[in-house]
Amino acid sequence: MSSNTSNTNVVNVAITGVGGQGVLTLAEILAKAALADSHNVRVGEIHGMAQRGGHVVCTVRIGEGAKGPIIDPGTAHLVVGFEPVETVREAHLAAKEGYILINSHIQYPVAVSMGKADYPSEDVIQKAFKEFSERILEFDAMELATQAGSTRAMNMVMFGAILGTGIVPVSKETATEVIRNAFPSKFSGVNIEAFNLGFNKIQELKK
Numbered sequence: 001m002s003s004n005t006s007n008t009n010v011v012n013v014a015i016t017g018v019g020g021q022g023v024l025t026l027a028e029i030l031a032k033a034a035l036a037d038s039h040n041v042r043v044g045e046i047h048g049m050a051q052r053g054g055h056v057v058c059t060v061r062i063g064e065g066a067k068g069p070i071i072d073p074g075t076a077h078l079v080v081g082f083e084p085v086e087t088v089r090e091a092h093l094a095a096k097e098g099y100i101l102i103n104s105h106i107q108y109p110v111a112v113s114m115g116k117a118d119y120p121s122e123d124v125i126q127k128a129f130k131e132f133s134e135r136i137l138e139f140d141a142m143e144l145a146t147q148a149g150s151t152r153a154m155n156m157v158m159f160g161a162i163l164g165t166g167i168v169p170v171s172k173e174t175a176t177e178v179i180r181n182a183f184p185s186k187f188s189g190v191n192i193e194a195f196n197l198g199f200n201k202i203q204e205l206k207k
Contacts (some may be wrong), residue, residue, distance in 0.1 A: 010065035011168055012075055015058045015158075016090040017082025018107055022155030026080075027058035029159060033170045033178040034062045044069025057090055062169060074132075077167050080158055082141070083107045084125050094133040101161050101202070102129075103154065105142035137161070137205050144197040150187075153194035160198025165206070172199065 013030065017023040027043055034041045044059040059071045071093055079094045080101045081087025087102050094100050112119045129136050141161070145154040156179060162168055163175055179195055180188045 010061055010063040011077050012071045012093075012095075013060040013062070013078045013080065013162065013168065014071050014076045014090055014093045015060065015080045015082075016086050017056055017103075018086055018109075019054045019056050021056075021082045021107070022152070023056045023058055023082060026155040026159055027060050029156075029178055029182055030060050030162065030168070030170070032182070033175045034060070034168070036174050036178055037170050039169060040064055040066055042066045042069045055086060055089060078162060078165065079133075080162060082154070082158065085109070085120065088120075088125055088128045091129055091132045096133060097135070098133055099135045099137060099165055099167065100129055100133050101158070101165070102136065102138040103141035103158065104138050105140050105154075137165075137202060139201050139205065141198065144201060145194050148194035148197055149190040150194075153191050156191040156194040157198035157201075160195040160200070161202045163195075164199040164202030 015023050015027050024045060027045065031041045031043045039062050042061045046057045059069050061069060061071065073092045075095055076093040077095060077098045078101060079087065079090055082103050084102060084104065084106060087100065091100060108119060141154050141157040142151060144157045145151050163170060163172060175195065176192055179191050183191050
């Protein structure tokens with residue numbers, strides 16, 4: 001099913017990262033929040049060895065025009081990356097007027113850690129992003145998650161960043177309630193704080 005950013009009845013969000021970073025959980029919570037605000041939602045996921053640190057991609061399409069989960073290249077309003085190089089892999093999905101949200105914290109692939117491959121330079125990575133969009137918002141989500149109280153809350157930092165762009169039709173109040181219900185009570189506070197830090201960071205970067 002083809003999608004188009006000119007279709008005002010759909011918002012396309014692609015989320016990518018490494019297995020174990022919480023990509024799938026973020027996609028699920030974003031979808032639940034959109035449903036809670038009475039939007040039609042379609043979710044898809046593509047992942048290889050996710051449990052072993054493999055590449056993971058989830059798509060979330062929100063709105064009346066979302067008839068399936070597939071996001072065509074050049075039609076994503078948001079590409080959300082949990083790791084720079086993993087984000088480069090999916091940057092082709094971004095629309096020219098879309099945003100690429102990047103967690104700048106590097107998680108080296110196994111091949112790099114073993115010395116079998118080189119990690120690209122910052123210049124190479126940035127050049128790759130700019131081939132697809134000029135709207136690049138990069139920040140250290142791991143640092144914000146740590147500030148909130150847990151590195152495992154990084155995906156909720158990215159959730160806050162998504163809503164901070166103002167592109168996704170989900171209210172901050174709804175998102176907060178969905179987070180509160182998604183985690184055990186002893187963890188909900190940390191995750192809500194992480195969400196708020198991500199939201200505020202993107203608001204700051206967009207000024």
